[in-house]
Amino acid sequence: MINQVVKLVAPRRMELFFKEESIDDECVVVRPKYLSICAADQRYYTGNRAKEVLDKKLPLALIHEAVGEVLFDKKGEFKSGDRVVMIPNTPLENDNIIKENYLRSSKFRSSSSDGFLQNLVLMRRDRIIKIGDIDFEISALLEPISVCVNAIEEFLKSAHERRDVIGVWGCGSIGYLTTLLLKKYLPESKIIIFGTNEEKMNYFSFADEQLMTNSVPENLKVDHAFECVGGPKSEIAIKQIIDHINPQGTISLLGVSENPISIETRMVLEKGIKLIGDSRSGYDDFYKAVEFMQDKKMQDYVENIVVDVVEVNSINDIYKAFDSDLNNNFKTVMKWEL
Amino acid sequence: MIYGGILAGGKGTRMGRTEMPKQFLNLGNRPMIIHTIEQFLISNKIDKVIVATNENWRSYTEDIINKYYPENDKIVIINGGTTRNETIANICDFAEKNSPGEENVVVTHDAVRPFITQRIINDNIDAILEEGIDAVDTVMPAFDTIVEAKEGEIISNIPIRDYMYQGQTPQTFRTNEFIENYNSLTEDEKGILSDAIKIYVLKNKKAKIVRGETFNMKVTTMYDLKLANAIVNMQGEDKND
Numbered sequence: 001m002i003n004q005v006v007k008l009v010a011p012r013r014m015e016l017f018f019k020e021e022s023i024d025d026e027c028v029v030v031r032p033k034y035l036s037i038c039a040a041d042q043r044y045y046t047g048n049r050a051k052e053v054l055d056k057k058l059p060l061a062l063i064h065e066a067v068g069e070v071l072f073d074k075k076g077e078f079k080s081g082d083r084v085v086m087i088p089n090t091p092l093e094n095d096n097i098i099k100e101n102y103l104r105s106s107k108f109r110s111s112s113s114d115g116f117l118q119n120l121v122l123m124r125r126d127r128i129i130k131i132g133d134i135d136f137e138i139s140a141l142l143e144p145i146s147v148c149v150n151a152i153e154e155f156l157k158s159a160h161e162r163r164d165v166i167g168v169w170g171c172g173s174i175g176y177l178t179t180l181l182l183k184k185y186l187p188e189s190k191i192i193i194f195g196t197n198e199e200k201m202n203y204f205s206f207a208d209e210q211l212m213t214n215s216v217p218e219n220l221k222v223d224h225a226f227e228c229v230g231g232p233k234s235e236i237a238i239k240q241i242i243d244h245i246n247p248q249g250t251i252s253l254l255g256v257s258e259n260p261i262s263i264e265t266r267m268v269l270e271k272g273i274k275l276i277g278d279s280r281s282g283y284d285d286f287y288k289a290v291e292f293m294q295d296k297k298m299q300d301y302v303e304n305i306v307v308d309v310v311e312v313n314s315i316n317d318i319y320k321a322f323d324s325d326l327n328n329n330f331k332t333v334m335k336w337e338l
Numbered sequence: 339m340i341y342g343g344i345l346a347g348g349k350g351t352r353m354g355r356t357e358m359p360k361q362f363l364n365l366g367n368r369p370m371i372i373h374t375i376e377q378f379l380i381s382n383k384i385d386k387v388i389v390a391t392n393e394n395w396r397s398y399t400e401d402i403i404n405k406y407y408p409e410n411d412k413i414v415i416i417n418g419g420t421t422r423n424e425t426i427a428n429i430c431d432f433a434e435k436n437s438p439g440e441e442n443v444v445v446t447h448d449a450v451r452p453f454i455t456q457r458i459i460n461d462n463i464d465a466i467l468e469e470g471i472d473a474v475d476t477v478m479p480a481f482d483t484i485v486e487a488k489e490g491e492i493i494s495n496i497p498i499r500d501y502m503y504q505g506q507t508p509q510t511f512r513t514n515e516f517i518e519n520y521n522s523l524t525e526d527e528k529g530i531l532s533d534a535i536k537i538y539v540l541k542n543k544k545a546k547i548v549r550g551e552t553f554n555m556k557v558t559t560m561y562d563l564k565l566a567n568a569i570v571n572m573q574g575e576d577k578n579d
Contacts, residue, residue, distance in 0.1 A: 020366035072380035082384035
């Protein structure tokens, strides 16, 4: 079979490539249907990665957040028409201790292997999960939801048991989904969202309190915190978290920063703060994300951050979707018709 | 039922010195026809794929299909005819016998257009199922001006380019209607008509166009095959895979 793959060849320039694919027993042929754009894709698309990184990785098919429809499975385990979420992480070894998304040998789509901007994707059968009754369009966001699941699961494993007040810094999509899931995991805890954009903060109706970062009362304390800011601004956020966190609190770091940022380790030491790095997700996280999203109420909340849906019939439409995503508060989803 | 009809009746006479019909030559690491059949095989809208092949190459066709898809009951191989339309008529006959009394649709496609996509197949099926549509043709807008010279020397007409399209495949229709229309042609007409959709146009039926792709090209010459192989090999992704 000859497949069509849309690859980024240079910032803001994508081209169609043709790839010979052979269908074997271990793979399932999936046609992508809804794909959403991540900040990581935008960094490649806009050329906000170091030149050496772009030189090394391009041409590369972007997008690691996608759901699709099963077309063909030689083994018949999946039925034609099954709606599935595609897991972008592909582990190449088994490890009983280290999670698949942290194994250095794992491949990750739209980073170390081609992403989902393809007409057909040949998925390893252990890399797809049926999504059940979740609205197809909204389910494009299962990947970022699973990333938040990974972060919260890791937090629950290592943070101490006093979880009366938890702060989430960052009012973007990851902050939104983390806050939403924390309310689900820890309904008794008070979840406070800290942000800088009032318009975006208004979306967080399920948070117990919304606070602008420039008007946080000095005596306000949180037991634990999630940093979902990323970029150079994460430095200020982490500083504020350290100021307001109680001793021996845990800070979960989810925001990606292209350049190194500085952290006041003196106070980390003095307060006995635990830092957890969170990145990506694996099969179990996706499985839980799919379970959470069976709840119609959760779907409604997630739908609120799908700001735009762009139908893609050409490469120009992909550019339109990326530009739309750059100019809105949350997420743009592509409806794949190429 | 919805059938895929793969037209693999070509004898390979146009392919330079190659004696093997072009659909059996490798594109990448597999015969071109396998790439083409696979797109119909994986389609969740196609119930059965009928491969119509030249009688002399039937065993060969069976061998290679069995090699890649042993005991696959979605694929059947039948003999083609002496002309393109006769081959299509054979496909339609098979479909009518296979699922008599049903509304049978066939999406016919050249075995030598291996770059076919799911979108094109789906658009063909969606269009034929629209009310009042008798046939569907896959086309691309003509980028070059079309020049008509009936006697081969002096220009007789230059049609307005905006109205001109270049025909590709798939071409899609209902199998009983194709047989009916085809049988109503005289032997002379059958000889001249090289295009299935033209039958519908001559009979004042409604034939709709759907968008093809520039890359949905017909691999007819050695040059085409070289080009097709170059396109498939041009990956630039080895760094990441």
